[in-house]
Amino acid sequence: MSEYDRRVPRRIDRESSWKGLDPDGAAVDKDGGDAEPRAPGSKNSNPKDHQASTKVPFWLLSPVAKAWWALGQLAGLTKYGAWNWRKTGVLASVYLSAIERHLEKFKAGERLSKDDRVHHLGHIMACCGIMLDAEACGKFVDDRPPSYSLEECFEECERTAQHLFETHLDKKPRHYGIDDTQECFGKKL
Numbered sequence: 733m734s735e736y737d738r739r740v741p742r743r744i745d746r747e748s749s750w751k752g753l754d755p756d757g758a759a760v761d762k763d764g765g766d767a768e769p770r771a772p773g774s775k776n777s778n779p780k781d782h783q784a785s786t787k788v789p790f791w792l793l794s795p796v797a798k799a800w801w802a803l804g805q806l807a808g809l810t811k812y813g814a815w816n817w818r819k820t821g822v823l824a825s826v827y828l829s830a831i832e833r834h835l836e837k838f839k840a841g842e843r844l845s846k847d848d849r850v851h852h853l854g855h856i857m858a859c860c861g862i863m864l865d866a867e868a869c870g871k872f873v874d875d876r877p878p879s880y881s882l883e884e885c886f887e888e889c890e891r892t893a894q895h896l897f898e899t900h901l902d903k904k905p906r907h908y909g910i911d912d913t914q915e916c917f918g919k920k921l
Contacts, residue, residue, distance in 0.1 A: 800854030801861065807848045808858060817862050821871040827859045828876075834859075841910050 808816075834845070838852040845852055866872040908916060 797853075797857065800851040801857035802854075803850045804854035804856075804858030805861070807845075807850050807855070808862075817866045818869050818871055821873050822862060822866045823873045823875050824863065825875045827863050831856050831859045841913060 834852040834855045837845070838856075843851060845855060863872060913919075
């Protein structure tokens, strides 16, 4: 059994969800033997389980991520009004630029936005949520540049990256990270 199979309950198939139960609640087949083994956290007792297992799995969403996303949305509510994009629409370029700004600040070591103290990743989630909602409402103005496939470019770049690693295999450079900020700049940012 894979690590994934051990950690994630299997969906209940329609046939096994209608089998009987023994006194301990374990599924039994029509001959009285054990039915298919159950995954931890699943049960075969309720026909609704199968139907529910095909729905959007909101239980997979982190409450921490949802909390910061909500604060990102709240920051927008206090500045622009709740659900304003459903009235006015959104330009893709505006939200993509905001996502890039928050991402670059997060990558540079800044956790919270200086002006509203909301986590940069929460702001990114809010931007993505607004664009998805606007698209679903027909209020998404797609002003992205003309499209093309990046697959060939990425494949070439990956081959080049592999070449660089192989070419410099004998080198052992020191790699600096966020924990080295004090050493690099004499202060924490």
